[in-house]
Amino acid sequence: MAYVSSDRVLHTGFAGVFATAVASVKAAMERRAEFTRTLRELENLTDRDLADLGVHRSQIVDIARQSAGYK
Template sequence: MSYTNTSSAALRPSLISDLTQAFKAAFTRRRIYIRTLSELRSLSDRDLNDLGLSRSGITSVAREAAYGK
């Protein structure tokens, strides 16, 4: 009796490349989110009002800027 051993868990170079690209993209989006959040939080209430924003809407604006709708 013979057995065929095929492992689907073996990491192919393309899979590693895809995972690396996904990690880089996620890292970049997270960095955009944090930077946008920081910049908006540093604005005064008057500046935010000029932009049509309130302090309670800062996180949603930063999330949209980084991750889209």
């Protein structure tokens, strides 16, 4: 026997569209905060610390993007 579960809620009408838009903006803000936090932390490391992690300074932005879920 198979079961399917979904946490998605179907919103209809203006209230639903508004709720979906608010959730989308909130998710984007959280993603941006994660990007900024990771970027700041990596930029504050010394070149030696980055080398210990196997990271070159030119890779920091890409790593922060990946950490935040950007493609």
